[in-house]
Amino acid sequence: MTCTDIQAAIHGYIDGELDAVRNLEIEQHLQHCAVCSQAYEAEQTLQRTIKTGSHYYSAPTGLRKRIQSSIRQVGKSEPIFPVMPWHRLAVAASVAFVVILAWALIPSLHGVDAEQLVAQEVVSNHVRSLMVDHVADVMSTDQHTVKPWFNGKLDFSPPVKNLAKEGFPLVGGRLDYLENRAVAALVYQRQNHFINLFIWPSSRDSNVNTKALVRQGYHLFHWSKAGMMYWVISDLNETALQEFVRFVQASP
Amino acid sequence: MPDQTVARFEQVVVPHMDAAYNLARWLTRNDHDAEDLVQEAYLRAFKFFGSFHGTNARSWLLTIVRNTCYTWFRENRPQELTTSFDENIHSTEADPFDPEKLLMQSESSQLLKQALEDLPLEFREVLILRELEGLSYKDIAVIAGIPAGTVMSRLARARSRLKQCLTKLVNKER
Numbered sequence: 001m002t003c004t005d006i007q008a009a010i011h012g013y014i015d016g017e018l019d020a021v022r023n024l025e026i027e028q029h030l031q032h033c034a035v036c037s038q039a040y041e042a043e044q045t046l047q048r049t050i051k052t053g054s055h056y057y058s059a060p061t062g063l064r065k066r067i068q069s070s071i072r073q074v075g076k077s078e079p080i081f082p083v084m085p086w087h088r089l090a091v092a093a094s095v096a097f098v099v100i101l102a103w104a105l106i107p108s109l110h111g112v113d114a115e116q117l118v119a120q121e122v123v124s125n126h127v128r129s130l131m132v133d134h135v136a137d138v139m140s141t142d143q144h145t146v147k148p149w150f151n152g153k154l155d156f157s158p159p160v161k162n163l164a165k166e167g168f169p170l171v172g173g174r175l176d177y178l179e180n181r182a183v184a185a186l187v188y189q190r191q192n193h194f195i196n197l198f199i200w201p202s203s204r205d206s207n208v209n210t211k212a213l214v215r216q217g218y219h220l221f222h223w224s225k226a227g228m229m230y231w232v233i234s235d236l237n238e239t240a241l242q243e244f245v246r247f248v249q250a251s252p
Numbered sequence: 253m254p255d256q257t258v259a260r261f262e263q264v265v266v267p268h269m270d271a272a273y274n275l276a277r278w279l280t281r282n283d284h285d286a287e288d289l290v291q292e293a294y295l296r297a298f299k300f301f302g303s304f305h306g307t308n309a310r311s312w313l314l315t316i317v318r319n320t321c322y323t324w325f326r327e328n329r330p331q332e333l334t335t336s337f338d339e340n341i342h343s344t345e346a347d348p349f350d351p352e353k354l355l356m357q358s359e360s361s362q363l364l365k366q367a368l369e370d371l372p373l374e375f376r377e378v379l380i381l382r383e384l385e386g387l388s389y390k391d392i393a394v395i396a397g398i399p400a401g402t403v404m405s406r407l408a409r410a411r412s413r414l415k416q417c418l419t420k421l422v423n424k425e426r
Contacts, residue, residue, distance in 0.1 A: 008405075008408065009404075011404050011407050011408045011411065012389075012404045015382065015404075015407070016390070017389050017404065018387070042350075042415075043411065046411065046414070046415065046418075047383060049361075049364055050358065050364060050368075050376065050379070050383040050384070051383055051384070053360075053361040053364055055271075055361075055362070055364070055365055055368070055384060056270075056274050056275045057273055057277040057278070057286070058270045058273065058274070059269040059270050059272070059273035060283075060287065062274075062286045063269070063290060063291065064269055065290060067266070067269065067290070067291055067294045068262070069268065070291065070294075070295065071258060071261060071262070071266075071294065071295070071298050072258055073299060074295065074296070074299075075255070075257060075261075095334050127254050130254055130259060135259060135263075139263070152422070154314065169264075189290050192256060192257065192260060194256060194259075195257075224330035235256075
């Protein structure tokens with residue numbers, strides 16, 4: 001390569017955009033050519049001066065707030081995905097329904113199907129997690145970040161798997177409350193659908209086979225295995241969610 | 253369900269607001285216009301969020317910011333899109349760029365800012381994306397809407413113009 005070629009390619013070299021062969025050619029040339037190596041140093045100095053000169057403009061706080069509130073506004077008035085108008089009402093009504101039901105039935109709680117109550121709680125927790133913009137307390141796709149995060153927050157260690165390869169990337173983890181105790185909530189995602197996976201130690205010893213339920217348009221699956229209860233909920237279709245359940249259940 | 257869309261948007265796109273503002277601020281060279289354009293770009297991004305299936309939300313957002321800015325330039329400052337830099341006026345062949353000379357200036361940072369602002373739009377944008385945003389040539393090509401093969405030569409020209417501007421400014425200061 002001539003000096004003209006080198007000085008043309010020096011920008012790709014500085015920016016780390018050249019392949020190994022051309023990198024080497026330039027390196028060797030610079031060792032022997034004073035003119036090119038001076039040009040190279042000048043470019044490097046210039047680049048360093050730009051990068052370290054605090055020329056980056058960060059977004060003002062006021063702008064950040066304005067944008068977030070206007071997006072929430074637009075999100076409410078013009079939903080991107082078709083949304084059933086009774087949806088919010090149904091959520092509110094179902095929450096009210098659960099409260100009234102629980103109040104009426106507390107004296108004879110064991111008379112009520114425990115599964116139904118947990119299912120209702122799971123639905124409420126799932127809806128709430130998406131409503132208040134608080135899907136996860138720890139946002140990470142790395143199971144080795146999410147699992148230790150629960151240390152000291154729970155009296156058990158939930159199994160955490162990243163299922164990105166299977167098409168269900170881990171979004172993060174969150175503390176939640178079910179059956180009068182703190183439980184682990186793991187959040188997964190497929191396209192625009194969030195999946196909540198709740199895990200807590202089971203009070204029953206025996207394993208329970210997977211059971212499917214539908215509540216308010218959400219699909220739910222639950223089972224217990226090795227002393228842990230698992231509840232899965234999502235607005236994802238049943239087949240896809242079943243696939244997710246199989247991946248969770250598969251031995252690591 | 254809209255709550256999910258908003259939540260996902262806030263998780264995926266909102267964190268790149270600094271990058272969006274930095275680009276708009278450097279293109280418009282003005283706080284007020286930059287804020288308006290970033291807000292407009294974000295609303296556009298939210299509207300088209302359904303069509304975003306990639307993994308690089310920052311580049312996707314910056315493409316929208318850049319397009320929003322260019323639309324604004326066409327309506328408000330069309331001369332900036334057409335002004336060509338006169339090579340002869342700015343040619344300083346006799347007075348080569350000396351980085352040491354620049355660094356000795358106490359106002360070197362201010363001079364550099366001035367020189368960057370004086371660059372024509374097409375050079376300013378690739379330099380900001382490369383040096384301040386640290387983007388790859390591939391991403392820069394997508395955002396600036398130019399073939400990947402021309403990113404390096406445009407950067408080379410941009411840096412050479414920047415050095416000319418700087419040399420002029422440094423000599424004026426002395």
